[in-house]
Amino acid sequence: MSSSQRSVLDGLKRGLRRRCPNCGEGRLFAGYLKVDPTCARCGHDNSRYRADDGPAYVTVLLAGHLLVAPMLVFPVIWEADPMLVAPLAMAGVGAVTLAGLAFIKGGWIGLMWANGSDRTQQ
Numbered sequence: 001m002s003s004s005q006r007s008v009l010d011g012l013k014r015g016l017r018r019r020c021p022n023c024g025e026g027r028l029f030a031g032y033l034k035v036d037p038t039c040a041r042c043g044h045d046n047s048r049y050r051a052d053d054g055p056a057y058v059t060v061l062l063a064g065h066l067l068v069a070p071m072l073v074f075p076v077i078w079e080a081d082p083m084l085v086a087p088l089a090m091a092g093v094g095a096v097t098l099a100g101l102a103f104i105k106g107g108w109i110g111l112m113w114a115n116g117s118d119r120t121q122q
């Protein structure tokens, strides 16, 4: 599929489902975050998308807004014992971050596919 036919919405949807951005069928990851270099379904080279720190940045941004905002809004949270709130908050941030990172990395790679990022590195 040429880069002119690539849709941002298709790339994002396929990536968020952790599927190959090119066909939407094959698995994008060989492990938790390791990109499968070649799609088993269509043979697309997914190793050319270098996500680097982008997905981690977006994940931390989302986790921060999801968990810090309630802490600022509800006084019962910041008036409680810090020895109780700190471990609970850290566990919540860790859980949300780990749960969301693979999906966000998939979406990031889908956006890179849609924007033809793989074409600029050749």
Ligand SMILES: [Zn+2]
Pocket (backbone or CB within 6 Å): 020, 021, 022, 023, 024, 025, 026, 039, 040, 041, 042, 043, 044
């Ligand atoms: Zn594929």
